[in-house]
Amino acid sequence: MSEFVIHAINLLSSVFLLFIGFLVLLVLYYYFVDINQNKHAIRRNYPVIGRFRYFFERQGEFFRQYFFAMDREEMPFNRAERSWVYKAAKNVDRTSAFGSTQSLDHTGTIMFMNTASPTQEEDAIEPEPVTIGEQCPYPYQAKKVFNISGMSYGALSKRAVLALSRGARQAECWMNTGEGGLSPYHLEGGADIVFQIGTAKYGVRDEHGKLSDAKLKEIAAHEQVKMFEIKMSQGAKPGKGGMLPGVKVNAEIAQIRGIPEGKDSISPNGHSEIKSVGDLLDMIAHVRNVTGKPTGFKAVIGETSWLEELATEINRRGQESAPDFITIDSADGGTGAAPQPLLDSVGLPLKESLPWVVNLLERHDLRKRIRIVASGKLIVPSKVAWAVALGADFVVSARGHMFSLGCIQALQCNKDTCPTGITTHNPKLMKGLDVVDKTQRVANYNKYIHYGIGLIAHSCGVDNIRGLNRKHVRVVQEDGLSQTLDEMYSMYK
Numbered sequence: 001m002s003e004f005v006i007h008a009i010n011l012l013s014s015v016f017l018l019f020i021g022f023l024v025l026l027v028l029y030y031y032f033v034d035i036n037q038n039k040h041a042i043r044r045n046y047p048v049i050g051r052f053r054y055f056f057e058r059q060g061e062f063f064r065q066y067f068f069a070m071d072r073e074e075m076p077f078n079r080a081e082r083s084w085v086y087k088a089a090k091n092v093d094r095t096s097a098f099g100s101t102q103s104l105d106h107t108g109t110i111m112f113m114n115t116a117s118p119t120q121e122e123d124a125i126e127p128e129p130v131t132i133g134e135q136c137p138y139p140y141q142a143k144k145v146f147n148i149s150g151m152s153y154g155a156l157s158k159r160a161v162l163a164l165s166r167g168a169r170q171a172e173c174w175m176n177t178g179e180g181g182l183s184p185y186h187l188e189g190g191a192d193i194v195f196q197i198g199t200a201k202y203g204v205r206d207e208h209g210k211l212s213d214a215k216l217k218e219i220a221a222h223e224q225v226k227m228f229e230i231k232m233s234q235g236a237k238p239g240k241g242g243m244l245p246g247v248k249v250n251a252e253i254a255q256i257r258g259i260p261e262g263k264d265s266i267s268p269n270g271h272s273e274i275k276s277v278g279d280l281l282d283m284i285a286h287v288r289n290v291t292g293k294p295t296g297f298k299a300v301i302g303e304t305s306w307l308e309e310l311a312t313e314i315n316r317r318g319q320e321s322a323p324d325f326i327t328i329d330s331a332d333g334g335t336g337a338a339p340q341p342l343l344d345s346v347g348l349p350l351k352e353s354l355p356w357v358v359n360l361l362e363r364h365d366l367r368k369r370i371r372i373v374a375s376g377k378l379i380v381p382s383k384v385a386w387a388v389a390l391g392a393d394f395v396v397s398a399r400g401h402m403f404s405l406g407c408i409q410a411l412q413c414n415k416d417t418c419p420t421g422i423t424t425h426n427p428k429l430m431k432g433l434d435v436v437d438k439t440q441r442v443a444n445y446n447k448y449i450h451y452g453i454g455l456i457a458h459s460c461g462v463d464n465i466r467g468l469n470r471k472h473v474r475v476v477q478e479d480g481l482s483q484t485l486d487e488m489y490s491m492y493k
Contacts, residue, residue: 077379082403084380088448089404089441108351109476110386115461124454127464130393132227132371133294133324140192140226140294142394144173145465146384146449149375149396150196150231150298152180154244154253154265155413159433160405160422165189166435167404167442176396177203179231179267180244181256182219194227195219196298197287200267202257211273213290220291227324228287230271230280232299233347234329247416248425277310284323296325296371301353302346304360311364319369327396328354330376350376350387355470355485358391379403381452388453389468390485404445405438
């Protein structure tokens, strides 16, 4: 055996012994740390070995997602839904074989009623643009049914915002800024923008945290900014303001929001100016008068008497006082960081709140005046078509568009550790998000949502998605039989 080989073997042996020695020292170190700490009983009783419990607990989320959960089991979005979004975004085959994995006996299953004479291809038409805020100096002609919901720059990385904005421009849909203000990346992408005014007034606040008319005018001066949305509450945390951890508040985000760098950005749980429905209408009128652009509000619906009061007050003042749109957010979560009790147990889901609000507006003869935007876990064509059939004029989605960017539902949106670079400002993680590629995926996703809802509409015998109504949909009840939406929600009329 040559000297070189002997030398190499000796070197490898030394390295191996050093590694074993280091490993032993590490185990001893953690042993003494564990038996002398008093915060974790498992680690104190089972030093070193007890640490694996936390490792396996963390890895369990991923094993359930990829190995153990069935296609339709997982929450908050199951594998079948995510898979459809990924395929649509990548523009690959979206068909399936051998039957649906969705049980048609499951309570809540949505079924569209096909007709014996479906709409022929030559008779199908594109949905007409819908005008929002016809009475405003600058009304908005919204071209698409499906749009991008509010996600703030700060919660999202700049690459994610830029890809969404460019994709929205290509798809001709709108993009909501979320409550974090208007960033250069929203504007650089060229999309139509809905500016959200949160409870902290980020981007339009004065030095005292109050609404600034000067900054409102500055934002409205951008031709891309088409509408303003006053956020009353959101699905992830109704009754609590937005939460952005300080680790995400860099110098640029602090400047855009008008807050200190590096400190947690926590919004108030409500607007200090709004104590009654009259105050809400006053604020809507003020923003609309200052900006000249359509103005509405976003809310999770819970207790409903205030909406009855709102409709009554609108008719007392005159229909011109009404919000130009209402965004109804479902109480089943959202993209942001949220306390678990609010995430799980506060507010109404969209299946109850949306028809209630539609019927309320119809009773008060306000349905033609106020446009309705539905938001909440509507990421596949069947869910979007369901919301339109219930009465929504538009549907917006945040998490669907995050999936189109490559989100893997790692559930780390609030930790600045997002492995796909979407909800982190870590340069090493952000570099994985290619803006050019993701721009096209966002546009593809939007395109195939509209294609899918068109397929459903044509199967039901109407020439475009806006022809769907409650009679076209049946929902499975607890007894296994189905009811039309009209029958289900007749109590709200």
